[in-house]
Amino acid sequence: LTTVVFDKTGTLTSGKPMLTEVVPLGASTREQVLQLAASLEHGSEHPLAAALLDAAAGQGLELIAATQFQARVGEGVQAVVGGRSLWLGNRTLAGRLVPQLAEAIQGPLQRLETAGNTVMLLGQGDDFVFVDIGANIGANKDSEDRIGDYVTGLTRLWGLADYFTV
8 A cells, every 4th residue: 555545525624614715895894794794694504604604703793683584595695784685695696696797806706716615705786795705615724634634543553654654
């Protein structure tokens, strides 16, 4: 045995999405974007919603009450937050609500998706307010730690400690 190959998709991670990046457009801060997105997702049971809520709680952000919450299966959510009609979702939802994706978001979108992120877009009405949320369940520090744990365990189990290093 000379090589061990691991498939990283959920098997070596915690299996729990984590917020990796928030990219605001315009004058809004990352904290404002995260607060709005987490407030929108407060009524959702989706795993990506949990990533947003965890990140907002970790930063001590206070959620704003959302009303008229609607889940769009396979696309995202819509609600009124702080008097603003907002939506948060994937390209499909964004494309339906804003047929012409603003050129300003193409670069950040492509960069986040190329990095393996599941990208969600936050908008108001028929316009984008922000490019939001890179939630990544792929390789990250958690994966690196788990790979080390697995290799250490396998080397002990198979008595191969002299052949592998972590």
